Amino acid sequence: MEDRHPAFRRFGAALGDTRLIPLPGPDGGARLLGKCEWENPAGSIKDRVAYALMGDALQRHGDRPLAELRVIEYSGGNLARALSLLCADLGVTARFVLSSASPRSLLDVLAERGARVDLVDKERGFLEVVGTALRTAAEDDGWTLLYQHRNPANVLLHEATTGQEIIGQLGGTEPAAWVASIGTGGTLVGVLRALRTAFPDVRAVGVTPAELPYGSTEPPNGRPKYAGSGGMGHGIRQPFVTLHDPEVEHHTVSYPQALDGMAEFRRLTGIRIGSSAAANWLTACRIAAALPPSHTVVTVLPDAGTPEEWEHLGG
Ligand SMILES: Cc1ncc(COP(=O)(O)O)c(C=O)c1O
Incomplete structure (x- = not known):
């Protein structure tokens, strides 16, 4: 494939190997690490x-x-x-x-x-x-x-790259929990499968918007939600996540909370993260607050947010 299509090869060569950086966390709680996915060529996971x-x-x-x-x-x-x-x-x-x-x-x-x-x-x-x-x-x-919610290539790619990169970057440190927003669930499940090969006890934590959580039986709605994630409505559950239903803990974050999280993260670090990254960070903080400092919680920062969101937050 790469040989026949040089543009495909170039795109692939620029992908991944994103940094796993320490994130601010709760005093006295577990250490937080986040994967910087805005470093990919078009700016997101x-x-x-x-x-x-x-x-x-x-x-x-x-x-x-x-x-x-x-x-x-x-x-x-x-x-x-x-x-x-x-x-x-x-x-x-x-x-x-x-x-x-x-x-x-x-x-x-x-x-x-x-x-x-x-x-x-x-x-x-x-x-x-x-x-x-x-x-x-x-x-x-x-x-x-292409069908991202059902194409196994989605999960397999995260298992083979995002997940393996995190294992390498952890350098043997065992993560207590893996936290990721659910759009298709490809990130949550793909990385989980990779992590479980090295760390069988890692907890899986999925995050969806409070306005339409994972598996919600409500009909879909047009309320603003943090980016790229969400329940489908009518009780429909994302197929990749359904396969792991018994083991995934679910948390929710509202859009106003995610926007506040973007502003707070920037104030603390100087770094712009998007609204799903803020939702992941806020949830990782909740998980870390209940764990001792010797533990590590890993999450992902899928993008850096849109110009419109940053304009709304005052630039
Ligand atoms: C900003 C952002 N965050 C999170 C996700 C969720 O990723 P996944 O589809 O792997 O669950 C997406 C997916 O589009 C996204 O764009």
Whole structure:
């Protein structure tokens, strides 16, 4: 794959090996470590997933010309940003289904890269965003659906890269807990599977927005939520997470709490993190507060936030 598609190889070579840095934590509690995923080429953890899903799509496409490959995917934002960069470099047509709440800065980047965008009314929730992409692909088989919630390439990539990097960076230190926001659950579950090979007792902690938690039986809603994550509504649970349901603890963070967390983290460290990173950090602090200082809690900082969020927070 890498030999046939140099743009794919270049994107892959720039991925990962992100830093695992100490984070501020509660006095007297466990030590916190966070993986800096904004260091990926398009600025988020979803760059890894874009690479994995496109690798799978390219393999399925075989020897046919790349100009004939047309991919479609739904996204909370970061996956579309990553895929648009990779597809533009490869010369592959890309189409994204997004919520109408998507920030202008994202829509501008997608337009610049020549991607086609379909917006779904934000009041209908992310479930309808997913459903629209699935229906479009079912109605026209000229579109190849990448399907991040079900494509095993998502989890396998996190297991093989994000998880293995963390194991190496821990240098033998046993983590007490692994904390990650759930969008597809690919990060939470993929890294968990890798960590469990080295540290069988690590706790798994999933984080979702208080406005629509994991597995919520409420219908989807258009309330603002922290980025890239959330329950689906109607009791639907993300397939990757369902496989580990008995062992995953669930926490929630509201959007106002996540925004406060972004501002507080920046005040403490000088570093800009996104709203899901803030949700992960706040949850990791809760877990760490109940553990002794000899323990370590690991989490992930998926991105650095959008210009719109930072503008809202005063720059
Ligand atoms: C900012 C952000 N945080 C967290 C996630 C959740 O990642 P995953 O799909 O691996 O659960 C995403 C996914 O799009 C994201 O964009």
